[in-house]
Amino acid sequence: MKILITSGGTTEKIDSVRSITNHSTGRLGKMIAETFLEKGFDVTLVTTAAALKPQQHEHLAIYQVTTVASLAETLEPLVKSHDVLIHSMAVSDYTPVYMTDLDSVKEVSDLDSLLTKTNTESKISSQSDYQVLFLKKTPKLISLVKKWNPAITLIGFKLLVNVEKEQLLSVAKESLLKNEAAYILANDLSQINEQQHHAYLVSSDDCIELKTKAEIAKLICRKIIDND
Numbered sequence: 001m002k003i004l005i006t007s008g009g010t011t012e013k014i015d016s017v018r019s020i021t022n023h024s025t026g027r028l029g030k031m032i033a034e035t036f037l038e039k040g041f042d043v044t045l046v047t048t049a050a051a052l053k054p055q056q057h058e059h060l061a062i063y064q065v066t067t068v069a070s071l072a073e074t075l076e077p078l079v080k081s082h083d084v085l086i087h088s089m090a091v092s093d094y095t096p097v098y099m100t101d102l103d104s105v106k107e108v109s110d111l112d113s114l115l116t117k118t119n120t121e122s123k124i125s126s127q128s129d130y131q132v133l134f135l136k137k138t139p140k141l142i143s144l145v146k147k148w149n150p151a152i153t154l155i156g157f158k159l160l161v162n163v164e165k166e167q168l169l170s171v172a173k174e175s176l177l178k179n180e181a182a183y184i185l186a187n188d189l190s191q192i193n194e195q196q197h198h199a200y201l202v203s204s205d206d207c208i209e210l211k212t213k214a215e216i217a218k219l220i221c222r223k224i225i226d227n228d
Contacts, residue, residue, distance in 0.1 A: 003036045003043045004082040005029055006089035008051025010068050014096045016122040024090035026051025028213045035217040068092050068138040079148040084224055086155045094135035101128035146180045154181040162190040172202040
């Protein structure tokens with residue numbers, strides 16, 4: 001059985017020196033990969049430059065990506081050739097389209113025209129006190145996984161911030177059905193720190209509470225082995 005794991009967080013460029021990203025460290029993805037390697041599985045890890053990674057291992061292959069576009073290009077052929085995808089990467093929801101100073105926006109009568117523009121300079125001027133950044137939504141790659149490989153076992157992750165348990169589980173179950181996942185790991189950023197990682201592993205007929213990254217990694221591994 002071939003295990004595919006994504007970890008870390010994508011980065012979207014504004015210009016050659018600026019970007020927008022997230023704070024994902026890849027720590028949990030690293031631990032999940034190590035847990036499967038300890039059990040003798042072949043593991044492919046798709047991650048980012050800044051993310052934490054396991055040590056080199058004869059059964060580990062690492063692919064490095066940056067943007068959502070590069071992730072999609074890398075992920076599709078891998079999904080088609082693997083049995084399990086554990087999609088723990090924090091994927092950017094938006095990517096920059098155009099950045100300009102506030103005065104330029106005020107002078108435009110048709111705002112829709114700005115959405116067709118792109119920045120041509122390698123470094124956008126920083127002389128203005130205020131800048132307006134236009135973003136567009138990126139594709140939800142998790143929704144493409146079952147189209148790429150209907151037979152793959154998919155474990156997705158859903159992260160919310162400071163919500164009630166009922167809302168967190170409701171959103172996780174919605175993602176479970178929408179993306180045809182076997183499990184969704186539902187977690188709240190306010191319940192994650194160096195000492196704990198409070199989460200729920202949600203399936204169609206079960207919901208298991210977890211309190212640490214080690215517990216999460218071991219349970220996911222056990223579920224995959226038991227269902228093989």
